[in-house]
Amino acid sequence: MSTLVNPNLITDLQKFGAADINACFSCGNCTAICPLADNDAMFPRKLIRLAQVGLTDDLVASKELWTCYGCGLCTTRCPQEADPGEFMGTARRYAIAHYDKSGIARALYTRPVIGGAIAIGAAAFFALFFAAIRGEQSHTSLALFDFIPYGVIHATGIVLMIIVALFSLVGVGLLARDLARHDGVTRSSLFGSKEAWGRTGRALWYALGIESLGQKRYRQDCEDDEPVEPIYRRRWLIHALTLWGFLGLLLATTLDYGMDLLGIKATGTPVPIWYPVRLVGTVAGLALMYGVTWFMIRRWQASQCNDTSKPSDWLFLVLLWVTGLTGFLIEAALYAEPVPAWGYWVFLIHVAIAMELVLFLPFTKFAHAMYRPVSLFFYGLAKDRSANSV
C-alpha cells in the first residue's frame, strides 16, 4: 500500500526549528547512541526520516516523540552536525501545533509578532478585567478577596478550565486515536478481557506513576560515560522539582478550597506560616521556583537541546516563573506590617498570569504535560507486548 507523502512537511516543520536537520544522511548514529531508544521506541533517525520524506501522520503519531527527554547526546555525536536533539524538540513543537486545531499553538511557535500579541493581549485582558471589577483595598489587613472577589476568580477559573479541557480533550483524543492506529492498539486489546484490563492498568501505572511522577527514564537518560552534572542541576531533578512543586501548589489550592467547602477554614482567612496547607504551598512553591529558574538559566545558556528556543518555549517558563514569584510576593505581603498597598496589585498580576498559564496549557510547551503521559501509556503497552512475546 503506497502512502502519498506531503512533500512540504520538512519545510513546514522547519518553521518550528531544526535548521540543521537537512544535513542528516540517515546514518543512525543518533539512534545507536541514544540511551533511551530501544526496540519498542526507535529514534531519532526514524523520525527524522519520516519528516524528510513527508510522512506527517506517522511523525505526529509517533510515541517516540515523547519517549525522548532531550538529553542532547545524539546532537553531540552526530557526524553531520544535523542536531537531531533539536529536531526531536522541534517535532514535539510541531506535534503540539498539529493537535491544536485552533491554530493558536502554531501562531505562538511560528509567528513571533502575532504570538507575542496573543500572549500580551491575554495577560492584558485578564489584568484589565480584574482591575475593572476590583473592590476596596483594606488597610487593616491584606484582604485580597475583597480587592478581587473570590467568586469572580473562582468562576473565571472554572470557565477557563472548561475551555482548556475542551481543547485538551480534542488534542489528547486525537493523539490517542492516532497512536492506537499506528501501533495497532484496539479497544478490545485494551478492555476486551481481564488480561487486557491488566495490561491497560499496568501501562497506565507505568505512564503516570513510574514515568510521570517517578521520572524513571528521565533519571536514566545520559547514563553513559559522559561527565554527570552535579545533582543540584541535573535535568531530571529540576524537572521533578518543577512538576512536584506544581502538583504541590495544586494540592494546596484544592485543600484550601476543600476546607472552605467543609467550613473548616474560609478562603482568605489569615493563617500562620506553619499552617499545614500554607506550609505545603510554600514548600511546593519553592521547589517550583527552583526548577523553573534553572530551566530558564539552561535555556538562556542555550545548552544541549535548548540551543534554539522559540518564544513559545519561553512563554511557558515565564508564565510559571511570574506566577510563582508573585505568589511569594503575596505571601510576603500577607505577613508584612503595615499592610503594603502593592500587595493588592501583585495579587492582581498573579491572578491574571495564572489564568493565562492555565488558558495556554494546550498551546504551549505546557501541552507536554498531557501528550507525554498519553504516549508513555502506549510505550508501556508496547513494552508489555514485546516482553510477553519473547
Add this chain to the structure above:
Amino acid sequence: MSQADIPEAAAAGQEGGQPQRRIGVYICHCGGNISDYVDVAAVRDALKDEPGVVVSESPVFACSDGTQHDMIDDIRAQHLDGLVVASCSPKLHQVTFRNVAKRADLNQYAYTQVNVREQDSWAHPHDLAGATEKAIGLVRAGVAKTRLSDPLEPLVIQTVPRTLVVGGGIAGLRAAIGLADVGIQAVLVEREPKLGGWVAGFGATFPNDASGAEEVAGLLEEIRQRRDITTYTNAELTGKSGTFGDYMVELTLHRDGSDKALSVNVGSIVVATGFDSYAPDDGELGYGIQGVVTLPQFKEMVDATPSGQLTHAGRRVRSIAYIYCVGSRQGAGGNEYCSKYCCTATIHASLQVGGIDSSIRQFHLYRDIRAYGTNELLYNASRDAGSTFLKFADDALPAVATLPTGGLGVTLVDVLTDSRELTIPVDLVVLVTGMVPRENRGLVGVLKLPVGSDGFFNEIHPKLRPVETVVDGVMIAGCCQSPRTVGESVAAGLAAVAQSAALLKKGFAELEPLVARVNPEKCIGGGECLTTCPYDAITSIEWDARTIASVDPATCKGCGGCVPVCGRDAIDLLGYTDQQMRAAIEEMISTSEPVKEPVS
C-alpha cells in the same frame, strides 16, 4: 661477425655449407614456479647435446640482473649467435631478453622465448615427468626456430608532424590547442555545423560552477588565433591510407548540398567523438508523460532560467523528483556501466535550482550516489540546501504515473524509510539519463577502431596506455572511450597530445620488423591475400611486368593471416617463417621417447 672471428671449434662445426649456429639456452627455475613441477636440470642436460647449443644453463631467476649479466658474458665469450630463454610468457619478459641480446651486440630477433611456465609448469602441477618431457620438446622447438633465425632490424618510418583530431567537443578542441602548443599542426574535423559539442550548450557546470558555453567560447577564440590549427565543420573522415606516422586521410566536407573531398597528410589521429545521452523508451519511467524530462532537457531548462521561478510548460515548478541511473547500470543485456558524471551533474543542477527558487522541494531517488572525490562536497551541500535523498533497490525501480488528483506521482520503496512504499506528488520528474556510445559506424570502418562490448572504443590498457588503440597512431580521448566528466575528457585529450608528440616529435618511428613478406618470384598475383588482410596492408603492384602482391611493412601487424591463404606459399612471416615453424614442429614431435597418452 666475420668468419675470422668465429673460433675454430665453431668453424669446424659447419655442415653441408650451412654454418653451425652457436646458441645459448637458459631454462629458468622462476623461483620454484617452474622448477617445482619441471625437472629443470633434466631439461638443461637434455638440451646440452642439441646441435648448435653451446651453452645450456638453468638459472634460478633468468630475469635477475645477475643472470642477465651472465648471459651477456656468455654471448660475448662464447660468440653466441642465438639466444633461447625458457621461462615465462613472452608478454612478461620478451622485451627484457631482447634487450639482453642488444646489450651483447646480438641481433635481438635472434632471441626466442619459450613459455614453460604458463604453458607447462602451471598447467601440469601433478605430472613432473610429463611436464619435464613437454618442456624438453618446447625448448628443442625453440632452439630449432632460433637455428633458422635471420637478423632483422626495426622498420624506420619518417613521421609527419601533423595530427587529425576527429570531433570538435571540448576534448577535441583542447587537444587541438595542445598539439599546436607542442609544435604539431592540428586539423580538426567536426560532423556537426558548430564546434563545441555538449559542453557548449551548458551553463554552470561542476566542479567550479564555470559556464560550459564560456569555456568553449574561450577555446574557440584561442583556436582562431592559432595559425597551425585548421578546423572543418560539417566534415567527416571518410578514408585513410598510408601508415602510422604518415597517413593520408580523406575528408568529406558537406558544403551547400554538395560534398567536397579533401586529402590531408597526417602523422597521427585523435578520435574524440564524444557520447550520446541515453534516450529513454516510450513509457520508461513515465517518459512521454507531460512533465517527465531527461537530464539534458532539464539542464537546458535550468540554464535558461536566471532567477525567480522555475517553470515547465507554462506552470510553476514547486517540487521535483530526480530518478537516477536511467540507462545506466541496467544489468546483463543492457548498459551495465555507470555513466559516472550524472550523479554529480544532477546534484549540481539541483543546487542551481535552489539558487533559482529555494522553496522548490527536491527529491532524489537513487540507487547509489557516486559523487566521488571533491564532488562529495556538492552532495553534502545539496542535502544542506534541503534536497531529500531516497534509495531504491536495484530490482525495484520507481514508477511514474499521473495521480488521480492531477499532477505527477513517483512511487518507490524507500530503503531508508523502513522500505515503505511512498508516492511523492511532484510537478516535474527528471530522468537522470546516462551516456551511451555515439553511432559512428562509418568512422569505425575507416579507422578500424576497436569497439568494446558496451559500444565505446577500447584503449590498449586502461591504466598504462589509456589513449592508444591497437591501431598504431590512432588515439581515442574522452567520452568516446567511456563515460566521464569534462575534466577527465580534457585530460584524455591532452594525454593524446602527449602520445602524439611521443610518436611524431622524433621525426621518425621504429616498428617491429616481424611482418609478412611476399616472395615476388613465387607470387602469381592470385589475390587471395588482398581480401584477407584486416589492416589493408597488402596491395597489388607491377613487378617485372607481372602483377604481384606487396605488403606495406609499416601497415602490416604481423598477424600472419595472409600466409596460409596463399596457394603458392609465396608469403612468409619474418621471425616466424614457414621453415622455422616447420623445423620447430619437427623437433617437437621427433622425440625418441614414447609419446605420452593423453589422460582421458
